[in-house]
Amino acid sequence: MKKIYLLLIINAVLILNASKMFAQNRADTLTNVITLRQSILFALRNQPAVKQASIDQQINERDIRIGLSAWLPQVNSSGVYDHYFKGSPVQSTTPGVVSSIDEYSSLGLQASQVIYNNDVLLASRTANYSRLYYKQNTLSSQINVVSDVSKAFFDVLLSEKQLNIINEDMLRLQRSLKDAYNRYQAGVVDKIDYKQATIALNNEIALRKQTSESINAKLAYLKQIMGLNTKNDITLSYDSTTYEKEAYIDTNQTLNVNNRIEYQLLLTQKNLKNLNVDYYRWGFLPSLSAVGSYNLVYLNTHFSDLYKNAFPSAYGGLSLSLPIFQGTKRLQNLSKAKLDVQRTDLDVINSQNTINTEYVQALASYKSNYINWQILKQNVDLAKDVYNVVSLQYREGVKTYLDVIVAQSDLRTSELNYYNSLFQLLSSKIDLKKALGTLAVE
Incomplete structure (x- = not known):
């Protein structure tokens, strides 16, 4: 029966360890077809910079607990054993008689409790600000990831749209080449038309290859900033x-620098540095602790009899440590800490100016891209109408093939420019939201 219980326990332990290993090794998965939201959420879970910021937050929490642990009672034990080869003269209980003690041992328990200590007080006061700083640092990393992934996602989409437009243009060029060749065979035109069509088609084939390769490079970059394995398709x-529809944003929003995570980080840094000033300002105060000890002393001439009799002793009291003169070290550190605060004040002012400049630039870029997008959207419809009319007129012999080439080129250019302006507008919207401090971490 005991063997059965033992086997059950062993199996339970093995299953528990296996489940833990499985949970640790389970990788984050992602479908082959992803949306922008899915790519952002995956990046927030797997991007190394975000993970590092999270680990820094955990490390800081351990540092805080290490600092605050000094407020708790500190208990230590000690043990000593000495053998005196020539003996140790010890006064015996009988007056005038000296006996030689060869063996000595003591066991002790010491305890202390901090009542006031400047170092421990600093750890206590900085705990909340320190937590806030690393929390804000993690949020800053997440905002950067959202911005970078969104722009990289749009960049890939733009190239894919360009590739689609090139493929559509190649179909038109192939039709034009066929028409030009048939007209040449019929003796209506000379061979210049279909040779020009061949040149245009070859150029488009080369451009398609170039665009296709650029998509691979941009996808690799998107995977990198997402934290996705490069082998995943x-x-x-x-x-x-x-x-x-998502290209629109309210341009009448008012800038508030307090919404920017960079500004919030600076203010938290300043609060931490002000606490550092207080630490050196009150560094002249004494450290006070309650202390106590309990000891057992063993004495004998033979080791075998050493621990038969014990002589206990105990005490309790207060320990006061007062710094009298440190060679102006505290004053110098105090002056340095104040200068550090002044320097941070200048960083705050500079940050306000920088944030305002970033906002003005982002707003101007968005507005210009928006107007450009609206105009180019009209150009696409116009270019399609022109190409359809010119192509029909060429087949009827009214227009030359040069007119067809120009119309095709205008249509392709207008379509490329339109999608380029659309994704530039989306990217500038990301920059504007980031400049306003309203870019949400989904």
């Missing part, structure tokens, strides 16, 4: 109509 899912 992903396809981006998007809806142009949805992105057109």
Whole structure:
């Protein structure tokens, strides 16, 4: 029966360890087709910079607990054993008689409790600000990841749209080449038209290859900032109509520097440095602790009889340590800490100016990209109408093939410019929200 119980216990332990290992090794998964939101959420879980910020937050929490642990009672034990080869003269209980003690041992328990200590007080006062700083630092990393992933996602989408436009243009060029060649065979035109069509088609084939390779490079960068294994294949899912709706943002919003995480970090740093000033300002105060000890002393001439009799002793009291003169070290540190605060004040002012400049630039970029997008959207419709009319007129012999090439080039350029302006607008919207401090971490 005992063996059965032992086997059950061993199996339970093995299953528990296996489940822990499985939980630790389970990797974050991602579908092959991803949206912008999915890519952002995956990056927030797996991007190394975000993970490092989270680990820094945990390390800081351990540092805080280490500092605050000094407020708790400190208990230590000690033990001593000495053998005197020539003996140790010890006064015996009989007056006038000296006996030689060969063996000595003591066991003790010491305890102390801090009542006031400047170092421990600083650890207590800085705990909340320190937690806030590392929490804000993690949020800053997350905001940067949201911005970087969004822009990289849009960059890949832009190249994919460009590739689609090039493929559509190649179909038109192939039709034009066929028409030009048939007209040449019919003797209506000379061979210049279909040779020009061949040149245009070859150029488009080369451009398609270049664009296709650029997509691979941009996808690799997107995987990198997402924290995704480069071996994983992903396809981006998007809806142009949805992105057109999401391109709008209220440009009448007022800038508030307090919304910027960079500014919040500086203010938290300043609070920590002000506490450092207080630490050196009150560094002349004494340290006070309650102390106590309990000891057992053993004496004998033979080791075998050493621990038969014990002589106990105990005490309790207060321990006071007062710094009298430290060679002006405290005053110098105090002056240095004050200068450090003044320097941070200048960082705060500079940050306000920088944030305002970033906002003005981001707002100007968004407004110009928005106007550009609206104009280029009209150009696409116009270029499609022109190409359809010119292509029909060429087949009827009214227009030359040069007119067809120009119309095709205008249509392709207008479509490329339109999508380029759309994704530039989306990227500038990200910059504007980041400058306003309203870019949400989803």
